[in-house]
Amino acid sequence: MQLALDTRTAAVGGPLRRLSSLLYRKPNLYLSLLLVPPLLWFGAIYLGSLLALLWQGFYTFDDFTMAVTPELTLANLGALFQPANYDIILRTLGMAVAVSLAAGLLAFPIAYYMARYTRGKTKAFFYIAVMLPMWASYIVKAYAWTLLLAKGGVAQWFVDHLGLAPLLQLVLGIPGIGGSTLSTSHLGRFLVFVYIWLPFMILPIQASLERLPPNLLQASADLGARPAQTFRQVILPLSIPGIAAGSIFTFSLTLGDFIVPQLVGPPGYFIGSMVYAQQGAIGNLPMAAAFTLVPIVLIAIYLSIVKRLGAFDAL
């Protein structure tokens, strides 16, 4: 007993012990000490930057002198509604919606199979097999597709050997979808987008299906529903939050991208490439800043829609 007391007093009094006793008595001080560094970083650097961006959107850009002056104007916001810019917005929005739909259709069977028909090692294998392409380098994945779609590349080899060349020509001939070659067509760009964002759709759907209690399906079968009816009446409605959550990623990531449109597909700006061009080549930072408002507003609208579908519970 005596020894225990002695050693205890020996430990008391070190500066660290005094500090931790102080923090123990004052939990609010402890909390603020933890919070100050991240809050400073995010408050000063990140939120500060966003405000700076917003502010810049109202600055004036002189087309002749190519100079930015800090006179506030609404001209940049107004310019967003010019037909040319309007086209850019619609083109990007259309692609984001199409990519989300296609990714949902492709992802569902994979997620469904993962959740219902795999377990143990196979489930882990599927999980890693989806995680790896999701995290693998974005720029390299885009590069891989330029190789795949190039003239004399892998895609063409397959098309030729399967005798699908006439079909491909037919599809590429459809206006609005096609183009002169696969790598310069809307279809090619769409394929690359779907490929790159597909894993972001699979995992939320899989997670929502994984949460389905098995006895729910048994109950449905017990009540006389055929498998197709169970799927339509029970499984699909309950997986909608997962699909909605996945679509947040596919929609928002497509909306802001400017690398893929630059590498694959026909000429014509996307929102991202417009922002990039405005601030870089043209040097019109105010216009670029105004343009970034478009994806922010579109995503905010999209979020408010999917929130009603329960997407936030599935994230």
Added chain:
Amino acid sequence: MHSERASWGLRLAAWGGLVFLHFPILIIFLYAFNTEDAAFSFPPKGFTLKWFSVAFARQDVLDAIGLSLQIACLATLIAMILGTLAAAALYRRDFFGKEGISLMLILPIALPGIVTGLALLAAFKSLGIEPGVLTIVIGHATFCVVIVYNNVIARLRRTSHSLIEASMDLGADGWQTFRYIILPNLGSALLAGGMLAFALSFDEIIVTTFTAGHERTLPLWLLNQLSRPRDVPVTNVVAMLVMLVTMLPILGAYYLTRGGEGVAGSGK
């Protein structure tokens, strides 16, 4: 419910989906060993290792690799510190503004990269800071924080709070509890978060485009090669390398955090 077997159509769709996801990655690995100079043709005519020595003899490639590693390390370090602090502050106590703080942490990856990138650029410009290594690191650290934060807070939530109380009860002060109990329990989650943050930073291109100035990270080097396809074989080798550097941390992080169903430290 696992007793029934999936229909052929479903199995085909699922396994076909996996093939679709991995085929382009395999193509990258294949072409890195291609003998041809213009490596667009398929199937490859033969295999060689010579492009590796060519790639590693190029100063621009080495510089880009070095820069990307340096940036990823710095960004990861900052993200690990800030992410862990934020997780420790937010995981247990309720206070005013808690929701706002966690939203703020997610914002940099929730908003499109062009927004974050341009915002940082606008701020740096108005402060007169010249874009360079420092600005790239700041950008990367900002969106990497949430990765570490998510991993650490998940582990903290799974660690029974009574472990911390038990430690204090046994005579350990806050610092000793952190060192002997919290850190060892957090270690693998912290490491996993760090690896993911590293992979994310190493590969990032969209924010980097805006904050890099004249610096050229490895993804920027790659992008530059694509618009000027002069030396395809070297590009292929570098592409494979980047692929590996971003994929291996995923496997590591997976093995470090798997099997975490139960609450650590709960006896029942």
Added chain:
Amino acid sequence: MTIAVQFTQVSRQFGEVKAVDRVSIDIQEGEFFSMLGPSGSGKTTCLRLIAGFEQPSAGSIRIHGAEAVGLAPYQRDVNTVFQDYALFPHMNVLDNIAYGLKVKGVGKTERRARAEEALGMVALGGYGARKPVQLSGGQRQRVALARALVNRPRVLLLDEPLGALDLKLREQMQSELKKLQRQLGITFIFVTHDQSEALSMSDRVAVFNKGRIEQVDTPRNLYMRPATSFVAEFVGTSNVLRGGLALELGGSERPLSIRPEHTRLAGSEALGGDEVEISGLLHDIQYQGAATRYEIRLDNGQNFCVSQANTQWGEGAALRSTGQRVTARWARAAMVALHDIAPGADA
């Protein structure tokens, strides 16, 4: 005798909820003291206040005479056995036990020896190298006990430590804990919601209800002389007679408690002078092996319970059937007058 832990008008509020409301207790040194109550009654909060995991909103807590309010858990000579055991998953059993000694700076050889000794004390010698996940529930419980005791605390706090064990193991651990406490002479403060556990192990029991203490007493007094109707009904079962019934049967303005096993169903014999009786309809009979319980519905609608030991062999006992009108009878002296605390009143 000195006082180990003293609460003086201690309150602990969580927002609007008063988890502990003006509690005062003296816990004697060397005592096996139980805190008994339903979940949410404030007993666990009281334990956490002693350990230092919570700080009181008002009042004073003295541990061995010294004010403990404001002290961190590591500044108190008190150790806890947690409900979920809280064994450190990344350390083996021996390191778990030696942890308290390590953070106090005890040398490696000594802490190893003392940890081994503690392990032997809980009959787990040879298990030192195992990880907590490799142990059964009962073994983890013993490790948690050894980890606390190795520090030779003057007060040991036990937060429902037997709750997760099955019945047989629980009974075995009850008697071992009691033995250990006598042997070491340490003050044990034991939190439980199981009244039979509290009665069988403790020197004294405090009964908690809604953040207040209803009664502090020996197990025998608690059972035989419950102070309030809550205690009468929470500790064992009781018939509480109120209002007109209490006045008529006991001449009492206050509610009266009568234990079912202190009553019997009357036969044809005459009512004794020191006895009272009440009649009603028999509406349920539960055969319980050692005893039989008769549920009677009194004329005022209240249920009344009679428990009779099945002492006779064969079919000797008179067989009753539900629907009969029966009379319950008991000695006047078996009734206890209760002092109910009006809600919100000062103690």
